[in-house]
Every structure is written in structure tokens, then in C-alpha cells.
Amino acid sequence: MVDLNATLVAQIINFxxxxxxxxxxxxxxxxxxxxxxxxxxxxxxxxAEQERLAAEQLKQExxxxxxxxxxxxxTIMEKATKLAEQTKEEILQQAREESAxxxxxxxxxxxxxxxxxxxxxxxxxxxxxxxxxxxIIAKNLDEQANAKLVDNFIQDLDEKKIGGxxx
Amino acid sequence: MGHSEGHAIGAHRVAExxxxxxxxxxxxxxxxxxxxxxxxxxxxxxxxxxxxSGWQNFLEMVVTxxxxxxxxxxxxxxxxxxPLIITLFLFILVCNELGLIPGFASPTNDxxxxxxxxxxxxxxxxxxxxxxxxxxNYIKHYFQPFIPFVIINIVEEIAKPVTLSFxxxxxxxxxxxxxxxxxxxxxxxxxxxxxxFSVFVGIVQAFIFTMLSMSYLSSSLQDDHH
Numbered sequence: 001m002v003d004l005n006a007t008l009v010a011q012i013i014n015f016x017x018x019x020x021x022x023x024x025x026x027x028x029x030x031x032x033x034x035x036x037x038x039x040x041x042x043x044x045x046x047x048a049e050q051e052r053l054a055a056e057q058l059k060q061e062x063x064x065x066x067x068x069x070x071x072x073x074x075t076i077m078e079k080a081t082k083l084a085e086q087t088k089e090e091i092l093q094q095a096r097e098e099s100a101x102x103x104x105x106x107x108x109x110x111x112x113x114x115x116x117x118x119x120x121x122x123x124x125x126x127x128x129x130x131x132x133x134x135x136i137i138a139k140n141l142d143e144q145a146n147a148k149l150v151d152n153f154i155q156d157l158d159e160k161k162i163g164g165x166x167x
Numbered sequence: 168m169g170h171s172e173g174h175a176i177g178a179h180r181v182a183e184x185x186x187x188x189x190x191x192x193x194x195x196x197x198x199x200x201x202x203x204x205x206x207x208x209x210x211x212x213x214x215x216x217x218x219x220s221g222w223q224n225f226l227e228m229v230v231t232x233x234x235x236x237x238x239x240x241x242x243x244x245x246x247x248x249x250p251l252i253i254t255l256f257l258f259i260l261v262c263n264e265l266g267l268i269p270g271f272a273s274p275t276n277d278x279x280x281x282x283x284x285x286x287x288x289x290x291x292x293x294x295x296x297x298x299x300x301x302x303x304n305y306i307k308h309y310f311q312p313f314i315p316f317v318i319i320n321i322v323e324e325i326a327k328p329v330t331l332s333f334x335x336x337x338x339x340x341x342x343x344x345x346x347x348x349x350x351x352x353x354x355x356x357x358x359x360x361x362x363x364f365s366v367f368v369g370i371v372q373a374f375i376f377t378m379l380s381m382s383y384l385s386s387s388l389q390d391d392h393h
Contacts, residue, residue, distance in 0.1 A: 006187030007279035023250035026208035033215040
């Protein structure tokens with residue numbers, strides 16, 4: 001069962017031949033292919049990484065721009081609000097002044113009207129009073145008294161020498 | 168289970184050639200195994216593509232697994248030996264499984280094959296060791312840590328090829344013998360189960376032989392020996 005002979009040497013030679021054949025026809029091409037694949041995968045990964053970095057940068061840029069835009073919008077909003085506030089104040093002020101002026105005008109108008117009305121009223125009252133007095137007096141005075149009154153009046157006029165008219 | 172019919176189990180048909188004796192069946196089976204390995208390798212690498220498919224996948228898987236193992240146990244220097252180790256594994260694997268086909272015998276059921284491979288590995292180990300460390304260091308290494316250890320070291324070095332070859336030889340031969348015996352004793356089910364297990368044993372033994380060869384080779388490739 002365990003008998004050593006020249007087969008041992010033959011087997012070593014056989015094996016070495018096999019090693020030579022395999023390394024030439026299978027191992028080398030396989031290794032080349034594996035290296036090629038490795039290089040390819042590496043390059044793919046590298047490019048993917050590069051693209052990722054570029055995308056990252058782009059995103060960062062966009063974010064910065066967005067932030068800037070937001071700040072600008074904020075500023076514009078604030079300005080507009082301030083302006084609106086100012087305008088509102090101005091308009092209110094104007095309105096207040098206007099209303100005050102109107103009020104004053106109206107008051108003056110009313111006062112003047114009242115004054116005028118009072119004047120008219122007074123005239124009316126005098127007229128009425130004279131009319132009423134005439135009526136009352138007309139009843140009480142007789143020809144004599146009336147003439148005397150007229151004489152007195154003329155006398156008075158003479159005495160005072162007003163106008164000096166010959167009548 | 169009609170192999171080794173007509174002669175005793177484990178015995179070989181011999182032929183005399185130029186005064187040397189050759190085991191003919193072992194040689195035939197070796198050539199067949201070589202042919203199968205070459206065929207598989209060519210088949211797998213015939214149309215190599217970046218995107219692997221079919222046999223290329225399988226061979227690549229085996230090769231890259233072995234390459235990883237080589238890299239981790241032997242370091243970058245081991246890459247030069249990678250074709251040898253990969254071939255060793257594929258060859259022993261095919262040899263082991265060949266004997267499971269009825270009518271065929273494993274070349275590894277012959278001690279000449281296994282001892283031949285083991286001696287080749289051991290010769291390589293010592294050659295590389297001398298080349299790597301220098302002859303003085305190589306000889307000095309046998310007398311470490313103390314001079315009397317030379318006996319133990321030499322026994323260890325002799326034991327390496329012996330254990331390496333007999334382990335493989337014994338496993339494969341015993342497997343084949345058991346297959347025949349079981350086939351005669353219980354013709355159904357049991358031999359099938361053993362056959363299935365033998366497939367596993369064949370893989371494991373090929374792996375063990377390769378692994379041990381690698382570890383022996385790696386120790387000879389190390390620069391700083393302690």
C-alpha cells in the first residue's frame with residue numbers, strides 16, 4: 001500500500017508542469033483582468049466622489065445664495081414697513097391738520113352766521129317794536145299831541161342847528 | 168462501485184520504464200486531473216470580462232479567496248507564490264473528487280503523489296528560507312532558543328512533509344476504501360451518504376494541505392525571525 005517509487009518524481013514534475021501551464025494561461029490573464037477591474041472600479045469611485053463633492057459645493061452655493069436672498073428680502077421688508085409707517089404717520093398728521101382746519105373754519109362760519117343772524121334779528125325786532133309802538137302810539141295820540149310832538153322835533157332840530165336846512 | 172476491481176484495494180498497476188517503477192493508474196488519473204484543471208481554468212478564463220459570469224465567477228471566487236488568504240498569511244511577498252498555491256489547491260481538489268466517480272481513483276490515494284507534493288513544498292520552504300534569511304541565519308535558526316533544541320527542530324522539519332502527505336493520503340485512501348466496503352455491506356443509502364460526505368472531506372483536505380503549505384511557506388518568508 002505504501003510503496004514509494006519513481007511515481008513520486010513523476011508527480012512532482014507533473015505538478016510543476018501544471019503550475020506552469022496554469023500560471024501562463026489562466027493566472028496571468030485573470031490577474032490582469034482583476035487589476036483592470038480594480039482600476040475601473042477605483043476610477044468609477046473616484047469620479048463618483050468628485051461628482052459628489054461638486055454637488056456638495058453646488059448645494060453650498062445655493063444655500064448661501066438662498067440665505068443672502070432671505071436677508072435681502074428681510075431688509076426690503078423692513079424698509080417697506082418703515083416707509084409705510086412713515087407714510088401712515090404723515091397721512092394721519094395731514095388728516096389731523098385738515099380736520100382741525102375744517103373744524104376751525106366751520107366754527108368761524110357758525111360764529112359769523114350767528115352774528116349775522118343776531119344782527120338781522122335785532123333789525124327785525126326794532127322794526128317790529130317800531131311797528132308795534134306805532135300801532136300803540138297811533139291809538140293814544142291825538143291830533144294835538146301829534147302836532148306838538150312834530151313841532152318839538154322841528155324845534156329841537158333848529159336848536160341844534162343841524163344841517164341848517166330851511167324847512 | 169466498480170473501481171479497483173480485480174486487484175487489492177490500494178494496490179497499483181505498475182509499469183517498468185528505464186529501470187524505474189511507475190504506478191500507471193496514478194499517472195493516468197493525474198493526467199486526467201491535470202486535464203480537468205486546465206480545462207476548467209481555460210474555460211473560466213477563455214473570455215475574461217470586466218463583469219464576470221458563469222465559470223469565471225466560480226474560478227474568480229476561488230482565486231480571490233486564496234489570494235486574500237495568501238496576502239494575510241504570507242504578506243506581499245507571498246504574491247509570487249500565489250500561482251503555485253492556487254494550482255496546488257485546485258489540483259488536489261480535483262484529484263480528491265475524481266476518486267468519487269465510479270471507475271476512477273484519486274491520484275491522491277497514492278503516497279507517491281502526496282509525498283511528492285509535500286516534498287516539493289518543503290524543498291521550496293527551505294530554499295526560500297535560505298534565500299530570504301541567508302545561510303548562516305538559516306542554520307542558526309535550528310539552534311534556537313538553546314543548542315539542544317536542534318533535535319526538536321530537525322524532527323519538526325522532518326515531520327512537516329510526513330504529516331502533510333500522510334494526512335491527505337490517509338484521508339483519501341480511507342474514504343475510497345470505506346466507500347467500497349460500504350457498497351459491499353449495505354448497498355443502499357449508506358454509501359450515498361458517505362459519498363456526499365467524501366465530497367466535503369475532499370474539499371476540506373485540499374484546503375488543509377494548501378493552508379499548511381502556506382503557513383510553512385510564510386514562516387520562510389518572514390524577515391525578522393524570533
